[in-house]
Amino acid sequence: MxxxxxxxxxxxxxxxxxxxxxxxxxxxxxxxxxxxxxxxSAGLPRHLAVGVVDEDHSSLSRQLVRMLDATPGVQITQHYTNGAEAERGLRSIDVYAVVIIPRDFARTVKEGRAAQ
CATH class of the missing domain: 1.10.287 (Helix Hairpins)
Structure with missing residues (x-):
């Protein structure tokens, strides 16, 4: 001791x-x-600006965008026509993330295959 x-x-x-x-x-x-x-101390982030590139333009892709916008942590603020435009939005900090919905998204989901 x-x-x-x-x-x-x-x-x-x-x-x-x-x-x-x-x-x-x-x-x-x-x-x-x-x-x-x-x-x-601020807790969970809310209303983070997110952009969307919808290459499918189907009812399922529009429903997906509505569901994303309804979540409390995400707010769809921009709709881009292509990936290059979305990349410019990311680089200029207009949005924090981009969701790209590929062509044939609805068909791929209906066939039961995993969509990218």
Whole structure:
């Protein structure tokens, strides 16, 4: 038991001798915890701007767009005609994501195959 107390006293003296070592075991971890708490205090993101490229133009693709727009975390803000236009929207930060509905989407889904 005496060796544990001696070791603790030695480490405490070393921490008090170097302010940076003391900071690394006291206020720096507290600052890190406070920063993480602040980052995640807003909760879940809501109404993130999303663009859509509908290459199928079917009733099923329009229903998919409506369902995406109805989710609380996503808001469809742009409808693009092609992928290049959508890429420009992403690069200019008009939208945070783009959903591309490929040609023959409805037929692929009705056949029971996995759509890309």
């Amino acid at each position: 005496n060796s544990i107390v001696n070791s603790f006293c030695r480490e405490a003296r070393r921490l008090w001798a170097d302010p940076w070592d003391l900071a690394m075991v006291t206020w720096v971890p507290l600052l890190g915890v406070a920063l993480l708490w602040w980052i995640f």
